[in-house]
Amino acid sequence: MGTTVPTTGGDAIRPFTIDVPEEQLTDLRRRVAATKWPDREPDDSQGVQLETIQALADYWATEYDWRRFEERFAALPHFVTEIDGVDIHFIHVRSEHEDALPLLVTHGWPGSTVEQLKIIDPLTRPTEHGASAADAFHLVIPSLPGYGFSGKPTETGWDPVRVARAWVELMSRLGYRRYVAQGGDWGNAVTERMALLEPPGLLGIHTNMPATVPADISKALQLGDPPPAGLSAAEKTAYETLADFFRTGVGYAIEMANRPQTLYGIVDSPVGLAAWMIDHDVRSYQLIARAFAGRPGGLSRDDVLDNVTHYWLTNTAISSARLYWENTGAFFDARGVEIPVGVTVFPDELYPAPRSWAERAYPKLVHFNEVEEGGHFAAWEQPQTFSAEVRATFRSLR
Structure with a gap:
């Protein structure tokens, strides 16, 4: 699956090589082909539609x-380093521009x-x-503990606060004394908790899920309750959207927050895993469903399956879900961040x-902008817009 260069130093940074054995890909295709299907849903609101998931499975x-993606992915500079007893995998791409600003970007689930x-x-x-050399960044893109090629914690306690502390240590270990951070979904939870720690080198943060x-x-x-009196039109829209999401869209989060270990089915069935992952939120699911209906926009079929595969x-269906169990804070409640922040x-x-x-x-708040297109997976769906927003946020902090 992947190899690292052994070392005796506890804080050493080791190169990481991605190499997936062919028998794992053969087994994956066999399992997909052998999927046992349910009957068709009587109402589209009941979840991932049979037509969509069967189209995904057929293409998969x-x-x-995978090899086409693996070649591109493995060509990037991958590393691991042990922090607080867990191997942390990260991609580290340095810009050729001398004054580039280090930027830590954290993903979420799924x-x-x-x-x-x-x-x-x-x-x-x-x-x-189309941008200036003065807007360049050195990028550090880690995998959350229990995700991707990072190690899987064998003890409890790896909540967003502990991850934030690990990220501060990672940036210090890389020698970055001045840096910025970005995140959405869990990435925002971790990034905002980094901001609350106020490490000396963190100049500011950007979020696409504030x-x-x-x-x-x-x-x-x-x-x-219904929307409180006195809300502006924008505030009322936000309230109603959140109310609807909490009413109909958090089933996956509740299960993972309470009983993540019960999800054996998505470890054993690749199609079960795919269905669980693409049903994150209604608008993201609609975007993905269009791709498998021949009308891609923002995400292609390969994009979706690169991530699910x-x-x-990496067998991280359950280890990644445990972050929901670990978390004790509310996703969307203001946390009291006092360093500079940009919001898109x-x-x-x-x-x-x-x-x-x-x-x-x-x-x-150093930057606030409402853009015209994009959703939950903003960097993935709208990379040019996302990049422009990151540049605009941190321009004044360099």
Whole structure:
């Protein structure tokens, strides 16, 4: 699956090589082809539609080429280093521009380092993408513990706070004394907790899934109350979108937060894993379903299966789910971040954060923008827009 160069130093950074045995790919195709199918759903709202998942499975078993992706993925500089007893895998791409700013980018679930690949070139080589050399970044893209090629914790306690501390250590170990950080989904939870730690080198953060919900709004959402009086139009839209998501869209999160170890089916069945992953939120699912219906937009069939296959081959379906069990904080509640923050609101995100909430949540809001297209997997779906937003956020902090 992957190899590292052995070393005796406890804090050493070791090169990592990706090499998937052919028998694992043969077994994957066999399992996909042998899937036992249920009957068709009587109502589309009941989950991943049979037509969509069968189209995915057919392409996966007969046409999808992991080796084509692996060649591109493995060509990047991959490393591991042990932090707090766990091997942390990360991609580290340095820009050729001398004054590039180090940037740590953290993925979420059901994402991985795969969803960040399209932003590497625009951020490390900005002059080839219509930007200035002054906008260049050195990129550090780690895999969360229990995800991808990172180690799987054998003890509890690896919550977003502990991951944030590990990321601070990683940047220090790489020799970066001044840096910025970015994240969405779990990546935002970790990035905001890095900001709360206020390590000396962290200049600011950017998020595409901000935690801005005020305490009174959060309480009303928990009680299932109607929108409080006095909300602006943007605030009311955010409230109603969140209320709908909490009512119909968090089943996967509740199961993983309570009983992650019970999900044996998605470890044994690749199609079960794919269905579980692509049903993250309605708008993301619709985007993915269009790709398998011959109408791709933002994500291709290969994009989707690169990520799902990555989870399958690393056997991280359950180890990744444990992060939900570990977490004790609310996803969207404002946390009191006091360092500079940039926010980009993508229209198909889980909720459209209003500027008014962002200004209250982040007193040092250095950038806020509502873009026209994109959703939960912003870097993956809209890499050029995402990269431009990251550049705009950190321009004043260099």
